[in-house]
Amino acid sequence: MAEQQPAITLEKVCKSFGPNRVLHEVSLTLPAGKIMVMLGPSGTGKSVLLRCLVGLMKPDSGRIFIEGQDITGLDERRSAGREQMFALRRKFGMLFQDGALFDDMCVGDNVAFPLRQHAKLSEREIAARVAEDLERVGLKNAQRKMPAELSGGMRKRVAFARAIALRPKIVLCDEPSSGLDPVMSATLDELILDLHRTLGMTFVVISHDTAEARKIADYVGLLYKGELQAFGLKDEVLRSNQRAINQFFERSTEGPIQVL
Amino acid sequence: MLSRSFRWFEACAAFVEFFCAVCRCLVTGPRYLRETLRVMDLLIRRCLIPVGLAVAPVGAVISLQGAGLFRMFGAESLLSSLLATAIFREYSPALASVMVAAQAGSSIAARIGTMKVRGQIDALAVMSVDPIRYVVVPGLVACVIVTPLLSVLTTLLGLVSGWFFAVPVMGVDHGSFLANLYAQVSLVDLWVGLGKCMAFGTAVGLIAGFLGLRTSGGATGVGKAANDTVTMTIVLILVADYFVSMVLLRLGV
Amino acid sequence: MEFLHFVRRALVAQFNGPPPRDEFVRHALDAGVGSLPLLTLLTIFAGMNLSVQAYGTFVRFGGQDLLGLFCGVGGIRELYPVMAAVICGARIGATLAASLANMQISEQVEALEVMAVDPMRLLVAPRLWAVTLMLPLLCGYADVVGLAASYWAATEQMGVNGGTFMEQVRDIVHLGDLAAGVFKGVVFGWLVAIVSCYHGYRALKRDGAEGVGVATNRAIVHSAVLCIVLNMFLSALLYVR
Numbered sequence: 001m002a003e004q005q006p007a008i009t010l011e012k013v014c015k016s017f018g019p020n021r022v023l024h025e026v027s028l029t030l031p032a033g034k035i036m037v038m039l040g041p042s043g044t045g046k047s048v049l050l051r052c053l054v055g056l057m058k059p060d061s062g063r064i065f066i067e068g069q070d071i072t073g074l075d076e077r078r079s080a081g082r083e084q085m086f087a088l089r090r091k092f093g094m095l096f097q098d099g100a101l102f103d104d105m106c107v108g109d110n111v112a113f114p115l116r117q118h119a120k121l122s123e124r125e126i127a128a129r130v131a132e133d134l135e136r137v138g139l140k141n142a143q144r145k146m147p148a149e150l151s152g153g154m155r156k157r158v159a160f161a162r163a164i165a166l167r168p169k170i171v172l173c174d175e176p177s178s179g180l181d182p183v184m185s186a187t188l189d190e191l192i193l194d195l196h197r198t199l200g201m202t203f204v205v206i207s208h209d210t211a212e213a214r215k216i217a218d219y220v221g222l223l224y225k226g227e228l229q230a231f232g233l234k235d236e237v238l239r240s241n242q243r244a245i246n247q248f249f250e251r252s253t254e255g256p257i258q259v260l
Numbered sequence: 261m262l263s264r265s266f267r268w269f270e271a272c273a274a275f276v277e278f279f280c281a282v283c284r285c286l287v288t289g290p291r292y293l294r295e296t297l298r299v300m301d302l303l304i305r306r307c308l309i310p311v312g313l314a315v316a317p318v319g320a321v322i323s324l325q326g327a328g329l330f331r332m333f334g335a336e337s338l339l340s341s342l343l344a345t346a347i348f349r350e351y352s353p354a355l356a357s358v359m360v361a362a363q364a365g366s367s368i369a370a371r372i373g374t375m376k377v378r379g380q381i382d383a384l385a386v387m388s389v390d391p392i393r394y395v396v397v398p399g400l401v402a403c404v405i406v407t408p409l410l411s412v413l414t415t416l417l418g419l420v421s422g423w424f425f426a427v428p429v430m431g432v433d434h435g436s437f438l439a440n441l442y443a444q445v446s447l448v449d450l451w452v453g454l455g456k457c458m459a460f461g462t463a464v465g466l467i468a469g470f471l472g473l474r475t476s477g478g479a480t481g482v483g484k485a486a487n488d489t490v491t492m493t494i495v496l497i498l499v500a501d502y503f504v505s506m507v508l509l510r511l512g513v
Numbered sequence: 514m515e516f517l518h519f520v521r522r523a524l525v526a527q528f529n530g531p532p533p534r535d536e537f538v539r540h541a542l543d544a545g546v547g548s549l550p551l552l553t554l555l556t557i558f559a560g561m562n563l564s565v566q567a568y569g570t571f572v573r574f575g576g577q578d579l580l581g582l583f584c585g586v587g588g589i590r591e592l593y594p595v596m597a598a599v600i601c602g603a604r605i606g607a608t609l610a611a612s613l614a615n616m617q618i619s620e621q622v623e624a625l626e627v628m629a630v631d632p633m634r635l636l637v638a639p640r641l642w643a644v645t646l647m648l649p650l651l652c653g654y655a656d657v658v659g660l661a662a663s664y665w666a667a668t669e670q671m672g673v674n675g676g677t678f679m680e681q682v683r684d685i686v687h688l689g690d691l692a693a694g695v696f697k698g699v700v701f702g703w704l705v706a707i708v709s710c711y712h713g714y715r716a717l718k719r720d721g722a723e724g725v726g727v728a729t730n731r732a733i734v735h736s737a738v739l740c741i742v743l744n745m746f747l748s749a750l751l752y753v754r
Contacts, residue, residue: 054627079525086629094627100620103480114628166628313738317745324748325586329579329685345570350562362603362733370726377722429753444570479618479722483611486729490603491551498558505565506670 005068007032007170007202008053013062015048015226022048023059024226030219032067032169035196035203037213039248040223041257046206047097049223050172053204054092055085066091067169090118093163093201095173099155101147101162107134108143111161118166133161137191153184160188164195171195173205177212185209189216210249222248224257278392278470282400285393296398303364303406308413311359315414318351319343319422327430337436339426341444347418348445353453354501356411357460360403361493365464366486368399372472373482381473396473400465407461408454415453456504463500464493519711523641526633532642533635540643544605548651552600556655559596560662561670563588568671580673581681584663589686590752593655594694595744598701601648602736606709609640610732613713614725620718637714641706648702649695656694693751697744704743705736 008030015023022045030036040046051057052064055071063072071088075081101110111130115121121129134140137157147155156176163171173192177185192203193216207213213220213234221231222244229244230237237245247255322343330336372395375381384391419441426432468489475485567583613636616622625632660682667673709732716724 051623056623056626082631086631089627089629092627094624096620096624098619100624102621102624103615103619114630117628117630310734310738314741317741320745321591321748324745324752325590328752329582329586333579342570346566349569350566358599359734359737362737363730366607366730366733367726370723370730374721374723374726425749429749479615479725480611482722483607483615483725483729486726487604487607487611487733490607490733491600494600494603495551495554498555498562502558502562502565505562505569509565509569 004032006030006065007034007067008204009065009068011063011065013049013052013059013064015045015052015057015059021226023052025062026223026226026228027062028221028228028231030202030204032202033196033200034218035192035205035216036219036221037205037207037217038221038223039208039210039213042208044223045226046223047174050094050174050204050206053172054089054094090166091169093166093168093171095156095159095163095171095176097174097178098152099147099159101155101159103147105147106143107139107145107147107150107158110147110158111165114162114166129165130161133165134158136164136195137161138187153180153187156180156188157191160191164199164201167199168201170202170204173203175206175208177207177209185212186215192216210251229256274474275470278473279466281392282396282466282469285390285397286401290393292394292398295394296401299398299402300406303360303402304409306367307360307363307406307410310363311356311410311414312417314359315352315355316417316421318355319347319418319420320425322346322351323422323425323430323432327426327432336432337440339432340422340437340439340441343422343426344419344441344443344445345449347415347422348449348453350501350505352411352415352418353456353460354497356414357407357457357464357497358494360407360410360461361464361497362490364399364403364406365468365489365493368403368465368468369472369475369489370482370486372396372399372469373475373485376473376475377478377481391473392469396465396469399469400462403461403465403468404458405461407464408457411453411457452504452508456501459500460493460497463496464489467493467496515715516711519714520707522633523637523707523710526631526638527641529634529638532639536635536639537643540640541647543608544601544644545647545650548601548604548647549654551604552597552651552655553658555596555600556593556659557662559592560584560588560659561666563592563659564663564666564671568667568673578673578677579681580667580671581678582685584660584667584678585682585685588659588663589656589694590690591744591748593659594652594697594701595741597648597652597655597698598705598740598744599737601644601651601702602705602709602740603733605644606705606732606736607729609644609706609709610713610728611725613637613710614716614728617714617716618718618721618724622714637710640710641703644706645699645702648705649698652694652698652701653691656691693747697747700743700747701740704739708732708736708739 006029010026010028012025012027013023014025026049038046038049048057052059055074059072063070066088069088074085076085108130111133112126115126115129134143137160139154139157142154150158176188189212195201196203217234219232220234220237222229224244230242244256247257323339326339326342327336330339375395381391384394423437427434427437471485471489475481563584564580567580571579622632625635664675664678667678668675712728712731716728
């Protein structure tokens with residue numbers, strides 16, 4: 001265990017949409033088993049970064065390593081590349097912004113879906129795992145409900161249960177606290193911490209909530225105009241007195257980050 | 261069962277209410293002429309190509325099959341009469357209307373439905389702009405005017421493609437084709453066709469507006485509104501077309 | 514270009530082993546049984562219309578006794594397959610496009626990708642198979658219903674002799690015509706499904722509810738136009754000597 005590979009390494013990742021530069025030379029290394037919170041104002045490429053990590057988007061240049069494996073060279077148009085990409089994605093769980101639950105399946109089937117697709121488990125084992133995960137997110141009694149009947153917070157928690165059903169090594173969370181009341185987002189934070197403690201997963205959390213970053217992060221990054229303004233251990237970054245970081249954490253309009 | 265028939269009844273009542281509101285808006289001001297013209301322009305540009313593409317092949321197919329059929333009786337020269345009556349009276353109005361329903365109806369319903377689920381309809385009402393007056397009536401007026409215009413175009417296209425498949429492809433004589441083209445078509449046929457188009461255009465505009473405003477349930481609801489508009493208007497067009505043809509036949513026109 | 518790429522991916526997914534069974538059965542039932550009421554209603558009126566209009570036209574040059582020929586040729590060779598396809602596009606295609614577009618804008622398709630499930634295999638392939646297999650059956654069904662409606666209108670309303678009508682139909686419609694109708698059904702079914710899936714699949718998250726409306730609209734219009742145009746070429750291919 002001494003020489004463990006870092007979970008995620010980015011090397012000078014660039015991505016543009018036409019003239020729009022969304023990511024510019026982003027480099028970072030995240031050790032396994034840590035929680036990283038990536039902060040930044042809306043529309044600065046945080047979601048694009050997340051999508052690059054799972055290969056939903058391809059960076060224009062630069063390289064991305066997942067547990068030491070380079071994923072930027074995988075060509076999804078070839079079946080071999082696609083196979084490898086799919087094999088790689090089994091390491092990931094992803095919590096989408098609005099949950100992305102399948103509308104035509106009940107909550108239980110949604111959580112069971114990745115298990116039925118990939119795990120060689122019997123229906124009984126799957127049912128046990130689903131029940132366990134739903135209990136973990138506090139929705140034991142919602143198993144037969146349809147996604148349309150759930151509130152926003154419940155949908156997110158179900159999506160969480162689905163994201164962790166396969167016990168992935170890395171869990172990506174796209175704005176877990178957006179659109180939720182403070183108590184519900186605190187509950188989700190607790191859930192992340194709890195999962196991190198019990199299952200030892202690596203978390204990448206995209207957020208603009210500084211309170212969330214203070215509470216759960218081991219590592220903090222700040223993305224603005226496609227560039228990584230700051231990255232490192234939470235305490236170091238907070239102590240570093242960088243103007244962008246201070247501005248973000250103090251909710252000030254004065255500073256290098258200009259939204260108007 | 262009871263709740264279902266109740267819902268049906270409720271929908272009918274809502275439609276009557278909607279219809280009255282539309283009529284009220286039509287006879288009283290203010291009218292949004294600029295918006296109406298904008299929608300008309302949009303509809304013409306969006307519908308022109310699909311409608312043309314849908315009707316041209318019909319003339320071709322009538323010629324293709326008709327030439328074979330008439331050849332068996334040595335009456336090839338009658339082909340163009342058949343083509344002209346069929347196109348003037350039936351296929352041009354019906355097909356132009358079906359394609360307007362598919363293109364304009366579904367996009368109007370989808371647009372109103374999107375405004376509804378995004379709360380823009382409520383926003384209009386809060387700003388004391390009557391949504392029916394502002395979003396439904398311009399679409400309706402545009403449909404009523406655009407459908408006959410498109411039908412004129414489709415008639416021409418149908419005849420041209422019919423000629424192409426009859427004369428160069430199937431080898432019918434050019435002279436007799438032209439000579440018999442208008443033999444059986446009267447002015448009445450033309451007016452009947454245009455009248456049908458206006459009626460069907462009204463139906464498209466009304467149904468699209470009605471279903472668009474009733475949209476509920478987010479993005480899925482928008483798709484459903486667009487879809488239901490098309491199926492309902494197609495049913496209406498075919499059923500109405502049949503009864504109109506029956507009545508005309510009985511009247512002997 | 515983008516469309517061709519999509520077609521290639523869809524074909525690979527479609528012929529790469531049998532489609533997921535549950536999805537296939539669900540869509541086949543929805544496409545087939547779900548379209549029956551609408552298709553029945555429309556073909557009855559289209560069939561009667563065909564008789565009434567043909568009579569109105571033929572009576573002008575005294576050819577009303579040829580009604581059977583016209584209804585046989587016009588209906589079975591041309592009208593019913595196209596109508597089944599257009600209605601299929603308006604109902605099934607629109608539903609397919611709307612459901613896929615909805616999955617796209619709520620990130621459900623991306624969720625599948627992240628869970629290492631190929632959305633083409635799971636979502637597109639069963640829909641393609643379902644519609645391709647159901648539409649020829651619907652065409653055959655429309656042939657029967659439409660012909661019966663034409664017959665009824667011709668004999669009961671126009672006073673054409675029923676025996677002559679059927680004799681003419683039997684004379685002019687061969688087994689080959691029925692086979693051609695089924696063939697057209699297969700082609701149209703696949704076309705409607707692929708066009709609708711394409712437009713649904715192309716919706717983007719940022720389009721929101723509007724994207725679903727646009728996808729539905731395009732699916733309806735493009736599949737209808739494509740089927741009508743393709744029908745002309747198929748007819749020219751099959752019936753011009």
